[in-house]
Amino acid sequence: MKLKASLTTAMTWFLVLLFFFPVFWMFLNAFKSEQDAATIPPKFVFTPTLEGFQLAWDRGMATYMANSLMASIGATLLILLLAVPGAYALSIRPIKKTQDTLFFFISTRFLPVAAVILPLYMIFKSLGVLDNIIALGFVYAAINLPIAIWMMRSFFLEVPKELVEAAQLDGAGLFKELTQVVLPLVLPGIAAAGLIVFIFSWNEYFLATLLTTSDAKTTPPFLASFVDGRGLFLGAISAAASLASLPVIIAGWVAQKQLVRGLAMGAVK
Amino acid sequence: MAQDQAVGVIKPPSMDKIEKRQAWKRRSILLPALIFAILMTQIPFLVTIGYSTFKWNLLKPDDFGFVGFDNYITVFTAGDLWPSIIATVLITTLAVVLSLLIGLFFAILLDRSFRGQALARTLLITPFLIMPAAASLIWKYSMFDTNIGVINWFVTSLGLPPIEWSTDYPLATVVIVLVWQFTPFMMLILLAGLQSQSKEVLEAASVDGAGAWRTFQWITLPHMRMYIEISVLLGTIILLQVFDPIAIMTKGTGGTKTLSYLLYERAFIGLNVGEAAAYGVIAVVLTIVVATLALRTMFKVFLDGGGK
Numbered sequence: 001m002k003l004k005a006s007l008t009t010a011m012t013w014f015l016v017l018l019f020f021f022p023v024f025w026m027f028l029n030a031f032k033s034e035q036d037a038a039t040i041p042p043k044f045v046f047t048p049t050l051e052g053f054q055l056a057w058d059r060g061m062a063t064y065m066a067n068s069l070m071a072s073i074g075a076t077l078l079i080l081l082l083a084v085p086g087a088y089a090l091s092i093r094p095i096k097k098t099q100d101t102l103f104f105f106i107s108t109r110f111l112p113v114a115a116v117i118l119p120l121y122m123i124f125k126s127l128g129v130l131d132n133i134i135a136l137g138f139v140y141a142a143i144n145l146p147i148a149i150w151m152m153r154s155f156f157l158e159v160p161k162e163l164v165e166a167a168q169l170d171g172a173g174l175f176k177e178l179t180q181v182v183l184p185l186v187l188p189g190i191a192a193a194g195l196i197v198f199i200f201s202w203n204e205y206f207l208a209t210l211l212t213t214s215d216a217k218t219t220p221p222f223l224a225s226f227v228d229g230r231g232l233f234l235g236a237i238s239a240a241a242s243l244a245s246l247p248v249i250i251a252g253w254v255a256q257k258q259l260v261r262g263l264a265m266g267a268v269k
Numbered sequence: 270m271a272q273d274q275a276v277g278v279i280k281p282p283s284m285d286k287i288e289k290r291q292a293w294k295r296r297s298i299l300l301p302a303l304i305f306a307i308l309m310t311q312i313p314f315l316v317t318i319g320y321s322t323f324k325w326n327l328l329k330p331d332d333f334g335f336v337g338f339d340n341y342i343t344v345f346t347a348g349d350l351w352p353s354i355i356a357t358v359l360i361t362t363l364a365v366v367l368s369l370l371i372g373l374f375f376a377i378l379l380d381r382s383f384r385g386q387a388l389a390r391t392l393l394i395t396p397f398l399i400m401p402a403a404a405s406l407i408w409k410y411s412m413f414d415t416n417i418g419v420i421n422w423f424v425t426s427l428g429l430p431p432i433e434w435s436t437d438y439p440l441a442t443v444v445i446v447l448v449w450q451f452t453p454f455m456m457l458i459l460l461a462g463l464q465s466q467s468k469e470v471l472e473a474a475s476v477d478g479a480g481a482w483r484t485f486q487w488i489t490l491p492h493m494r495m496y497i498e499i500s501v502l503l504g505t506i507i508l509l510q511v512f513d514p515i516a517i518m519t520k521g522t523g524g525t526k527t528l529s530y531l532l533y534e535r536a537f538i539g540l541n542v543g544e545a546a547a548y549g550v551i552a553v554v555l556t557i558v559v560a561t562l563a564l565r566t567m568f569k570v571f572l573d574g575g576g577k
Binding site for chain 2: 008009011015017019021023038042081082088089104105108111113120123138141202203206209219221227234237242245248251253256260
């Protein structure tokens with residue numbers, strides 16, 4: 001019995017490490033010189049260097065990451081602003097209309113980005129906001145709003161009715177009731193929703209590559225265009241990929257619980 | 270009119286009115302979100318449907334006009350649509366099913382206490398946190414590459430010829446990267462489901478002499494139904510729109526030209542707005558059909574399994 005347990009543990013660890021290997025390899029290659037990175041058999045022992053990071057930096061990666069940050073944080077804030085009251089309205093007294101509205105929202109998420117990109121492109125073009133980071137943030141907010149509303153609603157539903165009623169009897173207005181009674185209770189849930197929205201926006205490539213060209217270019221299109229021509233580049237690519245992924249990796253590691261609840265749209269307790 | 274009838278009893282109707290006004294006030298705070306969603310997604314979609322009925326190529330601005338369903342006829346007869354639908358459905362199905370199965374396997378492995386369990390979970394979720402564009406690049410160059418890729422180093426050191434992944438097995442290449450990224454996603458949701466199982470019921474089953482497999486089949490699986498549905502549905506919706514690994518690794522070659530990539534090609538390389546819009550509309554219909562089917566099938570599988 002004990003042997004079986006330790007065998008299972010060993011197998012678990014073997015599979016986990018196998019699964020993690022590409023990430024490990026990316027981080028390792030990031031610190032290799034291009035010669036070391038392109039060596040076969042793979043080198044596990046080498047003299048670490050920051051050449052790769054230097055190259056990514058020289059190509060202006062900081063600007064693109066700043067753009068990504070602005071679009072993602074902008075989208076997240078806008079979504080919180082719209083989704084908190086929206087989800088709260090949908091969490092009070094379930095009536096038939098509520099379900100219709102909820103269904104409407106989730107159906108907008110079913111809508112592939114492909115279905116809206118052409119008009120958005122044309123409109124942005126005529127408004128002169130192609131390659132504009134604020135415009136991109138608005139689009140990210142629009143795509144992720146339904147998920148945020150669904151998630152937040154399920155968190156709002158968990159707030160005990162008695163608390164809200166007590167606040168109403170005390171004469172608290174809707175604003176006070178929401179900000180002082182309900183919000184403090186659902187803060188972890190709101191954080192989960194915000195985290196998911198941030199991750200989706202930070203990682204988004206399709207829209208970014210179409211709606212931005214240079215000024216507002218974000219990290220994913222920068223990464224994709226990073227490899228040009230032949231030559232040794234694995235170290236630099238790994239460094240850029242590591243830098244690009246690091247914010248989300250850290251956020252996800254720190255907030256694992258929020259991540260799970262958020263991913264399951266609040267269905268997981 | 271309501272006032273006339275309420276003359277006799279003043280208090281209750283006015284209370285009612287206040288409550289009604291309150292209720293409307295409460296609902297009205299939904300409006301900003303609703304208006305924003307309609308402006309940014311519904312109206313553009315309607316415009317896309319409109320575009321799809323026009324002959325409109327940005328390279329030929331003079332040759333513009335209403336053509337009804339001509340774009341759809343072109344799209345359905347040109348021969349790109351069916352391979353693309355097949356590619357989309359095939360890639361999505363393979364990626365969802367494989368990552369669900371591997372994710373469930375990992376969830377079961379992690380749902381027991383062992384040394385470093387928290388660390389193992391943390392490491393395992395990391396692929397999902399990697400930026401998809403970055404993951405595609407890393408796999409393309411450091412894993413799949415014929416000369417410097419780790420996989421081919423492993424393959425050749427076994428004495429086998431190296432594999433030209435992106436030219437010989439483009440579909441597998443895309444699916445492997447997607448499965449790698451989405452297995453943690455499935456695992457996280459499924460693990461949460463496993464951990465929410467009532468310990469008493471499991472103990473009772475083991476006292477009653479139910480074996481591990483029977484317990485899994487009769488107690489765990491039905492309990493997991495909701496979690497499996499959520500993960501399949503969300504995975505399907507996200508993966509139907511897959512673009513990143515295709516744009517970065519295969520450029521749509523070898524049966525990997527999904528609808529998103531085809532639309533991208535038509536609209537932003539071919540500059541044919543009308544035709545691309547038709548692909549967009551078809552992509553929406555397909556998404557709704559597949560997502561509905563996926564959910565229905567799930568229900569059926571579980572109902573049948575429970576009935577035997």
